[in-house]
Amino acid sequence: MLAKTPHPLAPLVDKLEYAHVLSEEDRAAVLALPHSLKALEPHSYIVREGDKPTSSCLLRNGFAFRHKVVGDGGRQICSIHMKGDMVDLQNSLLGYADHSVQALTRIEVAFIPREAIRQIAFDRPAVGMAMWFDTLVDGSIFREWITNVGRRKARLRLAHLLCEFSLRLEAAGLGKRDDYTLPMTQEQLADCTGLTSVHVNRTLRGMDADGLLTRTNRSVTVSDWKKLAKVGDFRSAYLHLREDQLEIVQ
Amino acid sequence: MLAKTPHPLAPLVDKLEYAHVLSEEDRAAVLALPHSLKALEPHSYIVREGDKPTSSCLLRNGFAFRHKVVGDGGRQICSIHMKGDMVDLQNSLLGYADHSVQALTRIEVAFIPREAIRQIAFDRPAVGMAMWFDTLVDGSIFREWITNVGRRKARLRLAHLLCEFSLRLEAAGLGKRDDYTLPMTQEQLADCTGLTSVHVNRTLRGMDADGLLTRTNRSVTVSDWKKLAKVGDFRSAYLHLREDQLEIVQ
DNA sequence: CGAGCGTTTGATCGGTGTCAAGGATCGTGG
DNA sequence: CCACGATCCTTGACACCGATCAAACGCTCG
Numbered sequence: 001m002l003a004k005t006p007h008p009l010a011p012l013v014d015k016l017e018y019a020h021v022l023s024e025e026d027r028a029a030v031l032a033l034p035h036s037l038k039a040l041e042p043h044s045y046i047v048r049e050g051d052k053p054t055s056s057c058l059l060r061n062g063f064a065f066r067h068k069v070v071g072d073g074g075r076q077i078c079s080i081h082m083k084g085d086m087v088d089l090q091n092s093l094l095g096y097a098d099h100s101v102q103a104l105t106r107i108e109v110a111f112i113p114r115e116a117i118r119q120i121a122f123d124r125p126a127v128g129m130a131m132w133f134d135t136l137v138d139g140s141i142f143r144e145w146i147t148n149v150g151r152r153k154a155r156l157r158l159a160h161l162l163c164e165f166s167l168r169l170e171a172a173g174l175g176k177r178d179d180y181t182l183p184m185t186q187e188q189l190a191d192c193t194g195l196t197s198v199h200v201n202r203t204l205r206g207m208d209a210d211g212l213l214t215r216t217n218r219s220v221t222v223s224d225w226k227k228l229a230k231v232g233d234f235r236s237a238y239l240h241l242r243e244d245q246l247e248i249v250q
Numbered sequence: 251m252l253a254k255t256p257h258p259l260a261p262l263v264d265k266l267e268y269a270h271v272l273s274e275e276d277r278a279a280v281l282a283l284p285h286s287l288k289a290l291e292p293h294s295y296i297v298r299e300g301d302k303p304t305s306s307c308l309l310r311n312g313f314a315f316r317h318k319v320v321g322d323g324g325r326q327i328c329s330i331h332m333k334g335d336m337v338d339l340q341n342s343l344l345g346y347a348d349h350s351v352q353a354l355t356r357i358e359v360a361f362i363p364r365e366a367i368r369q370i371a372f373d374r375p376a377v378g379m380a381m382w383f384d385t386l387v388d389g390s391i392f393r394e395w396i397t398n399v400g401r402r403k404a405r406l407r408l409a410h411l412l413c414e415f416s417l418r419l420e421a422a423g424l425g426k427r428d429d430y431t432l433p434m435t436q437e438q439l440a441d442c443t444g445l446t447s448v449h450v451n452r453t454l455r456g457m458d459a460d461g462l463l464t465r466t467n468r469s470v471t472v473s474d475w476k477k478l479a480k481v482g483d484f485r486s487a488y489l490h491l492r493e494d495q496l497e498i499v500q
Numbered sequence: 501c502g503a504g505c506g507t508t509t510g511a512t513c514g515g516t517g518t519c520a521a522g523g524a525t526c527g528t529g530g
Numbered sequence: 531c532c533a534c535g536a537t538c539c540t541t542g543a544c545a546c547c548g549a550t551c552a553a554a555c556g557c558t559c560g
Contacts, residue, residue, distance in 0.1 A: 068397040071406075071483035076397040090386050098390050098488040121382075122375040129368065135385055136340050140348050142392035147318040147326040150399040150444030154548070156321075185506060194400030199548055201508060217557090233321035238348040404516070435538065449516055451540060467525085 007031050008110055012058050015084030016130040018137075018171070018242065026126050033120060035110040046101040046109065047091050055111040057088040062107030063183050067191065068099045077191040079141065080104070080165065080184075083172050089117070089135060105183045137240045144238045149194040152233060154203045157193040159232025162213070162220060167236055171245040178222040182215075207231075257281050258360055262308050265334030266380040268387075268421070268492065276376050283370060285360040296351040296359065297341050305361040307338040312357030313433050317441065318349045327441040329391060330354070330415065330434075333422050339367070339385060355433045387490045394488045399444040402483060404453045407443040409482025412463070412470060417486055421495040428472040432465075457481075 009031050016022060016030065035058070040046070046057050046064060059081050066078045066087075078099065081087045091097040092114045121128035141164075148160050166177040175181060186204070187197040195203075207213055212228055214221045222228050229235075236246060259281050266272060266280065285308070290296070296307050296314060309331050316328045316337075328349065331337045341347040342364045371378035391414075398410050416427040425431060436454070437447040445453075457463055462478055464471045472478050479485075486496060 066393070068393065070397060070401045074401040076401045078393040078396050090389055093383065094386055094390065094490050096487060096490065098490070099393055118375075118379065122372065122378060125368075125372040128372060128378070132371075132382055132385070133343065135382070135389060136344050139340055139385060139389045139392060140344065142389060142396060143316070143318065143328040143349055145396050146328050146392060146399060147320060149396060151320045151324040151326045187506080196549055197507085198509090198550080202548090205508080237346060240344050240346065240348070437538080446517055447539090448518080448541090452516095455540080 008037055008060060009033060009035060009058065011060050011084040012086070012110075015086075015172075016127065016134065018245070019130050019133040019240075020126070022126055022130065026124050029120055029124055030127060033112050033116050035112045037108065037110050039106065039108050040103045042103055042105055044103050046103065047088055047097045049097055049100045051091070051097040052095060053088060053092045053097060054114050055088075056086055056092045056114060056117050057101070058110045058112060059083060059085045059087050060108040060110055063104035064101055064107055065104050065188070065192075066099050066101050075191045076194065077188065078145065079138070080192070082168065082174065086131070086134065089131070090138075093117070104188070140238045140240060145192075154193070154195055154199055155207060156232050157195070158189065158200065158203055159207070159212070159228050160234050161189070161192055161232075162222070163225075163229050163232050163234040163236075164239070166220075166222070166225070167239060167241065167246070171239075171241050178225045180220055182218050182220045184218070258287055258310060259283060259285060259308065261310050261334035262336070262360075265336075265422075266377065266384065268495070269380050269383040269490075270376070272376055272380065276374050279370055279374055280377060283362050283366050285362045287358065287360050289356065289358050290353045292353055292355055294353050296353065297338055297347045299347055299350045301341070301347040302345060303338060303342045303347060304364050305338075306336055306342040306364060306367050307351070308360040308362060309333060309335045309337050310358040310360055313354035314351055314357055315354050315438070315442075316349050316351050325441045326444065327438065328395065329388070330442070332418065332424065336381070336384065339381070340388075343367070354438070390488045390490060395442075404443070404445055404449055405457060406482050407445065408439065408450065408453055409457070409462070409478050410484050411439070411442055411482075412472070413475075413479050413482050413484040413486075414489070416470075416472070416475070417489060417491065417496070421489075421491050428475045430470055432468050432470045434468070 013022070013027050013030050022030070047053050049068070061083050064081045064087050066081070068076050068078060070076065087101050087109070091099070091101070117131070121131055144164075148157050152160060165182065166175070166180055169175040169180050170177045186200045190197040190200045193200070204215060208215060211223055212231060213223060263272065263277050263280050272280070297303050299318070311333050314331045314337050316331070318326050318328060320326065337351055337359070341349075341351070367381070371381055394414075398407050402410060415432065416425070416430055419425040419430050420427045436450045440447040440450045443450070454465060458465060461473055462481060463473065
């Protein structure tokens, strides 16, 4: 194990340690999981609704999102994923994909057989607990999104989404919370928030005009993060990040 | 074990067997979990946002719901729970309640210490897998709710919610899908769907006028379930029920 | 330099929210 | 048994947020 390049599954270890630090043997067991690597272009599908996947997919870098399509063709994005996320535990363990997962940017992934996941989860309780914990945090984020989309107005929704994104990026070591790259189009932001792209545009421009943030290309610069969090009715508890991942959040 | 009354934890066994049938020993181990029983009046809280619960709560009968409150006082209900649901795995395993859980009707619950849950989950992989599966199904329902609230119009949202409710009731053995008791006020329906109670009222009356359903008191009678499912853009896959729990659904 | 995608802006429409008041139902106590 | 209050349902009038339609503009990458 004296390879210079990081181990392909290293991001998974990092993510699982969000909850609790793992022992050296547990870490080694995770890294020893069987897997196959693959790179995917933007827009390509990892899973399509209706598939019956038998592998779970670890996102090694880049961004991906889950979405559902409704009867009239409308699309709802249910979550955004980044480095270290097990993007498809849900579909593979449940056996039937009730939604699609798609690459947002160019991504590198590792497919891990479902059975290997099950096995390590029960052979190594600490790993199993970390995975369970992870799916519970996913659930917590889903609840917050239900609330965001159901009960907040356009500006709050967007501010909230941007706050969530910034903290998760920071926790994953991918940027500063008040200055980061947002790899999404306004249409995708709209599909996250249940709005239209036109309204997202107007709302973002309004926030820009009010000095809340600046958007150039795909990057976001927040002038006053706490102010944005206040506007977005954002409290970070639901992300269940460790204290030291949050630092000086209110 | 020759008691005539069913075991207090029997509903949990039934629920866990939604996924896969358990062995006799696994069943016995679940029933042997330490627990304390309690009855709660409508509106009473099982957990409040901000609590740090150390027990999980099994709903033995009656109905409960999770909700979050936003900055302006608005409330969003994130899920409805019924007999057999572990209503608070999420909060207790995560250690911090990011939302509240409240009794909808009069309920009977059993509190099970978090540690006992962890232990059985890893001592008995089949039980652990069933619990994990259950939290994944919860996640799947959350995603559908995000989609419902984010991308469907009022009538579809309500029709969808009523369809979900009817199938879950049927699967739990609590009613027929086209004729059941709905223990919710219109305001609570509004908080599930991100609407206002006034609009819920108008929409339900409209559906009634169009012959889709009849509501008297708290009961719902669906004249043509498949038609309602079509109106509500409802496909049952996301509930991940077994074939034999669904019977003749499209 | 042109094509394609994403952004920006304007005009108008419509679904849902808001405010307000009256009606139905049910449990409770006199 | 009736009266009363509380809660929930129903309905109307009106306001407004965000959707829709349409067109121009600006990147970015062949």
